[in-house]
Amino acid sequence: MAIAREAEPVGSLSEVREAGLDREDLLGIYRNMLLTRSVEERGHILYRQGKIPGSFYTGRGNEAAAVGVASAMGPEDVGTPLHRDMGVHITRGVEPWRIFAQFMGRADGPTHGRDGNVHMADPNLGLIAMVSHLPAMLPVAVGCALAFRIREERRVALAWFGEGASARGDTHEGMTLAGTRKLPVVFVCDNNQWAYSTPTHLEYATEHVADRAEAYGFEGVVVDGTDVLAVHREAKRAIEKARNGGGPTLLECVTLRMEGHAVHDDAFYVPKVMFESWAANDPIERYRTWLRENADMTDEEEGEISNSVKKLLNDALQRAEDSPMPDPSTLLEGVYATPEDLDTPHHK
């Protein structure tokens, strides 16, 4: 039996306007979702062209969850997005050419070729680079919230994880610390229903991951992760609650993994009907339809967004391909930080 609150879908435009989103915001969210998917589709082409070393991971199906949460964050809020959360980087404003450079291991990627895929973050955008040991980032986000609490700043940390990561101890420890001290953190579970080949019933025994929240002393909310406006509304509530001293929330976005774990995985273990139902629930198509029916998005507006995304990415790809490969003679640099590295806004 579910313990977490199951959030309602978003219906009308007036409801959305009451939540503080104007028409420009709504179209901006659509653009960010489209840009997110397009970046990853272009990445996929680069991979097939042999330009991406290693494997390649996307968050296809997770765009609404990622963009919905990120667009609810305040400018001074921070977060630890994972590999299905390209939409968070896009929404916070990372330049797409830097992402392509990262994919291809070029010198101008955020990690300068030292790490790949979505293992990147621009600290100036309030993001912290993930590690592959995914739940390890939860206690890190809790630490950001602890810093805000010690300094009595009205800022919130967002901690992303998946239903697979929910099985590991870091998740329990991070939530325990955050719950006992009512820290300003929102735990966002992108439950895309498959952890590589492992289905949800082998990852957790409750009905929802968010059902656990009550055991940590805070609220759990389950939201349809393909409904970007419902995700935004619930994320905003949770973030503002945390900002106002109300403590953490566990927000579970039930989302989709419309591809395999990564390009090397054909996902033979996912039932065909599931892929078919996911295709019918594509979050971008769902939102596009909503915008046309509820916000009068015109053909012209839609075309303009689509064309501007294409143009942006064409230019971005060119710029990324012009970026050099990293110089092997720089390998030893920066293993240790110098005092100058602390010359950041945070350390002032």
Place this chain on the structure above:
Amino acid sequence: MAEMTYLQAISDGLRGEMRRNDKVFLIGEDVGVYGGAFKVSLGFQEEFGPWRVFDAPLAETAILGACTGAAIMGMRPVAEMQFADFISCGWDQLVTVAAKQRWRAGTAVPIVVRLPSGGGFSGGPFHSQNPESSFAHVPGLKCVCPSTPEDAKGLLISAIEDPNPVLYFEHKHLYRRIKADVSEERYTIPIGKARTHREGDDVSVITWGAMVHTADEAAQQLDNEGVSVEIVDLRTVLPWDKAAVLESVRKTSKVLVLHEDTHTGGFGAEISATIAEEAFEDLDAPVKRVTAPDTPVPFSPPLEKAFIPQVEDVVKGLRELAEY
């Protein structure tokens, strides 16, 4: 100057940094109300409040991960592991997250992890270990192992000042056993700089932590036998002062590497290999290692005595080298 135990020197250094910089905070199990399992932070919570002397749940991963997050947000966290042994629970946070963040993502992680380590009091397999070599193998971390009250204070302040994750191994056996005059002023001891604990001409001992004092007792015995022993206290094992070690080896041509940690893959192996690579021609005898054997740390006193290198073990090793 004031006479302080090794433990008081740690407290004094930490208290001073917390007074000086409100970004410095202490987090750990029982560090607040109780003052820490060894009372290093006794009275701190009264002075700095419950948020800067933070009683954490029994969750090392959360403690170390929170330090990383807080450090990236501009704080200067100091974590206390109740015993160094429990750092195993936080391995990922240190090795996977904190140590690699500067190199791969450009983000400095200035944290200090205080690690009450070492045996000699029947703590058994889980309250007595010296895990410095495991972390000395991790690029991006620093490991310091003070042996005296002066160094305990100065190295702690350096560790807090350092923009990197620093593991600060404080030896429990030294806490209340050794005393010295320590300046009440603020001072730092540079990380990566060894100290000549005792000058000598015939044999060099390279060591750190509590073993410096074991070596010193052994050196006094050898002195009575007409053998002059030099003791190099590394103070820090990552980075380690290779130049100081090689200089001492070139001076005496005979070297004994001594540590309380177990033998295989202990940090003494790295030192021995470096001496073989860089000072082979200067040696008059093979490098000798005196270490704990390759077993867990035993509980019962006669077993533990057989495990931890004793003065007589060092004396025996030094005699063999002197006679070689």
